Amino acid sequence: MSGTPSTVRTNNRLVKWIDTRLPIFSFMQDAAMDYPEPRNLNYWWNFGSLAGIMLVIMIVTGIFLAMQYTPHVDHAFNSVERLMRDVNYGWLLRYLHMNGASFFFIVVYIHIFRGYYYGSYKEPRELLWMLGVLILLLMMATAFFGYVLPWGQMSYWGATVITNLFTAIPVIGNPIHTWLLGGFAVDNPTLNRFFSLHYLLPFVIAGVVGLHLIALRQHGSNNPLGIAVKGPQDQIPFHPYYTIKDMFGLGVFLIIYAIFVFELPNALGDPQNYIQANPLQTPSEIVPEWYLLPFYAILRSIPDKLIGVLAMFAAIFILFLLPWLDTSRVRSSYFRPIHKWVFWLLVIDVVALGTVGAHRPEGAYIVVGRIATFYYFLHFIVLLPLIGWFERPLPLPESIAAAVTKKSGVPSASAQPGAAE
Amino acid sequence: MMRLATIAALGAALMFSPAAFAQEEIEAPHQDWSFAGVFGTFDRGSLQRGFQVYNEVCSNCHSMKLLHYRDLGPDGPGGGIGFSDAEVAAIAAQKQVEDGPNDQGEMFRRPGKPQDAFVSPFPNEQAARAANGGAAPPDLSVIVKARGKGLEYLWGEGGPDYVYGILNGFTDAPKGFALPQGKMYNTYFPGHAISMPPPLADSTVKFQDGTKATLAQEAHDVATFLTWAAEPYMEDRKQTGAKAILFLLAMTGVLYGAKRKVWKDVH
Numbered sequence: 001m002s003g004t005p006s007t008v009r010t011n012n013r014l015v016k017w018i019d020t021r022l023p024i025f026s027f028m029q030d031a032a033m034d035y036p037e038p039r040n041l042n043y044w045w046n047f048g049s050l051a052g053i054m055l056v057i058m059i060v061t062g063i064f065l066a067m068q069y070t071p072h073v074d075h076a077f078n079s080v081e082r083l084m085r086d087v088n089y090g091w092l093l094r095y096l097h098m099n100g101a102s103f104f105f106i107v108v109y110i111h112i113f114r115g116y117y118y119g120s121y122k123e124p125r126e127l128l129w130m131l132g133v134l135i136l137l138l139m140m141a142t143a144f145f146g147y148v149l150p151w152g153q154m155s156y157w158g159a160t161v162i163t164n165l166f167t168a169i170p171v172i173g174n175p176i177h178t179w180l181l182g183g184f185a186v187d188n189p190t191l192n193r194f195f196s197l198h199y200l201l202p203f204v205i206a207g208v209v210g211l212h213l214i215a216l217r218q219h220g221s222n223n224p225l226g227i228a229v230k231g232p233q234d235q236i237p238f239h240p241y242y243t244i245k246d247m248f249g250l251g252v253f254l255i256i257y258a259i260f261v262f263e264l265p266n267a268l269g270d271p272q273n274y275i276q277a278n279p280l281q282t283p284s285e286i287v288p289e290w291y292l293l294p295f296y297a298i299l300r301s302i303p304d305k306l307i308g309v310l311a312m313f314a315a316i317f318i319l320f321l322l323p324w325l326d327t328s329r330v331r332s333s334y335f336r337p338i339h340k341w342v343f344w345l346l347v348i349d350v351v352a353l354g355t356v357g358a359h360r361p362e363g364a365y366i367v368v369g370r371i372a373t374f375y376y377f378l379h380f381i382v383l384l385p386l387i388g389w390f391e392r393p394l395p396l397p398e399s400i401a402a403a404v405t406k407k408s409g410v411p412s413a414s415a416q417p418g419a420a421e
Numbered sequence: 422m423m424r425l426a427t428i429a430a431l432g433a434a435l436m437f438s439p440a441a442f443a444q445e446e447i448e449a450p451h452q453d454w455s456f457a458g459v460f461g462t463f464d465r466g467s468l469q470r471g472f473q474v475y476n477e478v479c480s481n482c483h484s485m486k487l488l489h490y491r492d493l494g495p496d497g498p499g500g501g502i503g504f505s506d507a508e509v510a511a512i513a514a515q516k517q518v519e520d521g522p523n524d525q526g527e528m529f530r531r532p533g534k535p536q537d538a539f540v541s542p543f544p545n546e547q548a549a550r551a552a553n554g555g556a557a558p559p560d561l562s563v564i565v566k567a568r569g570k571g572l573e574y575l576w577g578e579g580g581p582d583y584v585y586g587i588l589n590g591f592t593d594a595p596k597g598f599a600l601p602q603g604k605m606y607n608t609y610f611p612g613h614a615i616s617m618p619p620p621l622a623d624s625t626v627k628f629q630d631g632t633k634a635t636l637a638q639e640a641h642d643v644a645t646f647l648t649w650a651a652e653p654y655m656e657d658r659k660q661t662g663a664k665a666i667l668f669l670l671a672m673t674g675v676l677y678g679a680k681r682k683v684w685k686d687v688h
C-alpha cells in the first residue's frame with residue numbers, strides 16, 4: 001500500500017488493516033501509551049484524569065436522568081422523586097449525578113490549586129491554563145442550571161437570587177433579566193431553557209477539554225520541579241507507569257465517592273431542596289451549593305450590589321490573568337521560599353470565604369467575609385507580582401533525572417525503555 | 422470500621438456543607454433507629470404500626486402524594502413494608518377515590534385499588550389551609566429528607582429525629598412567650614408556635630400486633646414509616662453500597678500492588 005504503513009504494535013491483521021486506513025489505533029498508541037511524561041509526577045497529577053472521568057460520569061448519568069425527567073414546574077419535582085422510587089436503580093442514577101457534581105468540583109479545585117502551586121500556568125502553558133479557567137466557568141454555569149432542575153425550594157430561590165444579580169447592571173439590567181428568564185420571574189419558561197442549556201453545556205465543556213488536551217500535548221506536562229524536560233532520561237512512557245498510577249488513584253477516589261453516593265447521599269445537599277418550589281414562601285436562608293460559596297461570600301461582602309456582582313465575576317476572571325500577575329521566573333513553589341507559604345494563605349482564605357458564604361451575613365461573618373475578600377484580591381493583584389520581584393528562589397536542579405536519582409540514591413543510568421517517542 | 426471511614430470522609434465535607442451549620446433552634450434529641458448505619462434495615466413491625474398511625478391519625482390532615490397503596494405490598498419499592506397483596510387490596514378498598522369522567526361525562530367515587538395514589542385529605546392547598554387555621558399541613562412523602570440538621574442530617578437520621586421530636590415536643594409555652602391565638606407551643610418547631618394540635622397521645626391508636634401504644638412508641642413507629650416512605654430503597658442502597666465499597670477496596674489494593682511493582686525500577 002502507498003502512504004505510511006501502520007506503526008501499531010500488534011499481530012492482529014484486522015487491526016493493522018483498519019489502522020492503515022484510519023489510524024485510530026496508532027493515535028491511541030501515541031496518545032495513551034507511548035506518550036512521554038516527566039518521570040517525577042506526584043499524586044497531585046492524578047486529578048486531571050479524574051476530572052475527565054467525572055465529566056464522562058456526569059454526561060452518562062445525566063443522559064439517563066433526562067429520559068425520566070419532566071421540565072415543567074408542575075411535574076419536575078415529582079418526576080425526580082418518581083425516578084428514584086419507581087425506576088430500577090433510579091436512586092443510584094440520581095445520587096451519582098447529584099454527588100457527582102460535588103466531586104467533580106472537588107477534583108477540579110484540587111487540579112487548579114495544583115496548577116497554581118507548581119506554576120503550571122507559566123510560559124509556554126498560558127493558553128492551557130486559560131482554557132482550564134474557561135472550563136471552570138462553564139462548569140459553574142452547568143451546575144447552576146442543573147441545580148434548578150429538581151425544582152425544590154433552593155432550586156427556585158437560588159435561581160431567583162442569582163438571576164436577580166443581572167438587574168444590578170444600569171439601564172439594560174432589567175431587560176436582560178427578563179430576557180434570560182423568559183418572563184418577569186423564574187417560572188416555566190426559565191425551567192425549560194435551563195434544562196436545554198444544562199443538556200448542552202457539558203458537551204461544550206467536552207469540546208474545551210479537547211482543546212485543553214491539545215494545548216497540553218504541545219509542551220507536555222509540567223512537573224513538581226517546574227523545570228523543563230531536557231531529554232529522554234527525564235521521561236517515562238505514559239503506559240504502563242501513569243496508566244497504573246492513574247488507575248490506583250481512581251480506585252481511591254471511587255471509594256470516597258461511593259461512600260457518599262451509597263451511605264451519605266444527601267450529606268452535601270440542602271434539606272430544603274426536598275420541599276417543592278414555592279414562589280410564595282421564601283426560605284429563611286438561601287445558600288447555593290457548597291462549590292459556589294466562596295464566590296457568593298465575595299458577592300455578599302460588598303455592600304453595593306453592582307460592585308458586589310462585579311467583584312464576584314472578577315474573582316474568577318482574575319485567574320485568566322494569573323500567568324502575567326505572577327512575575328517570578330521560577331515555576332514550582334518548591335523553590336520559592338516565600339510563595340510556598342503565601343500559597344497556603346490563599347487556600348485558607350478560600351476556605352474562610354466558603355464558610356462565610358454558608359452563613360447569614362451577620363456579626364463576625366461580615367468582618368471575616370470582608371477581610372477574606374480583601375485578601376483574595378490583594379493576593380493576586382499586589383502580593384503575587386511583588387513576591388515575584390523580591391523573592392530569591394532556591395537554586396534549581398540541573399535536570400529532573402539528576403534531582404530524582406540524587407534523592408533516591410539510584411544511579412541515573414536506569415534509562416527507560418521506550419522513553420523516546 | 423465503615424463508620425470510621427465515613428467519619429474521616431466527613432471531615433472534609435463538614436467544612437463546606439451548609440446543612441452542618443444550624444441556626445439557633447433547638448435540635449431534637451437523637452434517637453436509636455433500626456435503619457441507622459451501613460447495615461441498618463427497617464423493622465417491618467415498626468413500619469406496619471407506623472403506617473397504622475399515619476393511616477388512622479395523620480392522614481386526616483397530611484397527604485402523601487408520592488405513595489401508592491401497592492408500594493406497601495411485596496412488589497413495592499424496597500419490597501414494601503411487609504403487607505401481602507390481599508392486605509394491600511383491603512387497605513386500598515377502605516378509601517374512596519375520585520375517578521372519571523364516565524360515559525356520561527361525570528366524575529364518580531369508587532373504592533380504592535392498589536394502583537391508586539394515597540388519597541389526600543383536602544382537594545387543594547387552599548382548603549387545607551382554611552381547615553387548619555391558615556397553615557397548610559405539608560405533604561409527608563419526603564418530609565424526612567426535608568427536615569433535620571447537623572451531623573444527624575448528614576447521616577440521614579436528622580429527619581426522623583425531627584419528626585419524633587415534633588410529635589413529643591408539645592409543652593406549655595414558657596412564661597413570657599406570646600403564643601398567637603390558635604397555635605400550640607412546640608419545643609422543636611422553628612419559632613415554637615405551630616399550627617398542628619398535638620396529634621398523638623398514649624393510646625391514640627390500638628396497635629393490631631398488640632404492642633403497647635405509648636406516645637413514644639407511636640411517634641417512633643410513624644417516624645420509621647415516614648423514613649421508609651421518603652427512601653423506600655434505603656436498604657438496597659446501603660447493602661449495594663457495602664458491596665460496592667468492599668469491591669473497590671479490594672480492587673484498589675490490587676492496583677496499589679501493581680503500581681508498586683511497575684514503578685520499582687523508576688524509583
Ligand code: HEM
Binds near residue numbers: 202
Ligand atoms: C458538567 C457536567 C454536569 C454537571 C456539573 C451537572 C450538574 C447537575 C446538578 C448540580 C444537578 C442537580 C442535582 C440535584 O440536586 O438533584 C443536575 C441535575 C440534572 N442533570 Fe446534570 N450535570 C452535568 C451534566 C448533565 C448532562 C450531560 C445531562 C443530560 C444529558 C444532565 C441532566 C440532568 C438532569 C435531567 C437533572 C435533573 C435531575 C436531578 O435533579 O437529579 N446533566 N445536574
